[in-house]
Amino acid sequence: TIKEVCxxxxxxxxxxxxxxxxxxxxxxxxxxxxxxSSHEVRSKEILGKTKDSMSTVSYIGEPGHHDDLPRPAVxxxxxxxxxxxxRFPVATVNNILKDVLTSYLQEERYEAELCRQMTKxxxxxxxxxxxxxxxxxxxxxxxxxxxQLNEQNMRIGSRCxxxxxxxxxSSYAFKNKSLFAVANVYAVYxx
Numbered sequence: 001t002i003k004e005v006c007x008x009x010x011x012x013x014x015x016x017x018x019x020x021x022x023x024x025x026x027x028x029x030x031x032x033x034x035x036x037s038s039h040e041v042r043s044k045e046i047l048g049k050t051k052d053s054m055s056t057v058s059y060i061g062e063p064g065h066h067d068d069l070p071r072p073a074v075x076x077x078x079x080x081x082x083x084x085x086x087r088f089p090v091a092t093v094n095n096i097l098k099d100v101l102t103s104y105l106q107e108e109r110y111e112a113e114l115c116r117q118m119t120k121x122x123x124x125x126x127x128x129x130x131x132x133x134x135x136x137x138x139x140x141x142x143x144x145x146x147x148q149l150n151e152q153n154m155r156i157g158s159r160c161x162x163x164x165x166x167x168x169x170s171s172y173a174f175k176n177k178s179l180f181a182v183a184n185v186y187a188v189y190x191x
Contacts, residue, residue, distance in 0.1 A: 081137070081191065083166055088135055088187040090170045096129045097172035097183045110148040110179040119144040122183070130185060141186040149180050156182055163189065 104122055108114070123142040130140050145156055160167075166189035174181040 084137060084189055086135055088138055088168050089133065090168055092133065093130055093170035093185050094172055096126060097170060097185065100126050100129065101172060101174040101181050101183055105174060105176060105179065105181055108179065115146040115179065119146055126183060126185065137190050139188045139190050143184045145182045147180055149175060149178055158184070160186065
């Protein structure tokens with residue numbers, strides 16, 4: 001009846017503060033607290049309507065005994081891909097090189113400090129545009145050379161140790177009245 005429930009609740013509420021503190025410390029030690037208050041749990045036990053399970057909320061901020069255990073290292077399984085599923089698009093990257101070099105250097109005059117900064121900027125822009133193509137498992141290396149156009153000869157060479165069946169490069173040379181620029185993008189397949 002309602003009178004019995006009210007009496008039981010009164011007894012639970014009248015429980016001493018010492019017992020409440022003891023129960024709170026016990027729950028805190030276990031790093032969790034019941035989503036039901038102790039009054040509700042006690043009244044349900046007395047009335048015989050206790051459910052088989054209760055939900056709990058863990059304290060994330062407080063260290064627990066599980067924090068001391070070492071975590072196992074995550075091991076990735078081999079994919080056994082020995083070749084690319086999608087080839088590196090050399091023609092598309094050539095168009096990117098042409099577009100970026102032309103847009104950044106078309107109206108520029110050669111100044112040593114400006115060109116030093118431009119090489120960094122242009123290489124980052126090219127790298128970002130090539131990565132937008134989302135070609136899986138390729139490492140991208142971008143090299144930019146900018147120099148003064150002053151009736152001189154110049155040869156730029158590079159050597160790499162790579163797999164000629166999977167690895168490739170893209171290159172573009174740009175000239176205006178004052179400067180020249182050579183951009184190289186190397187695509188190295190990462191097994």
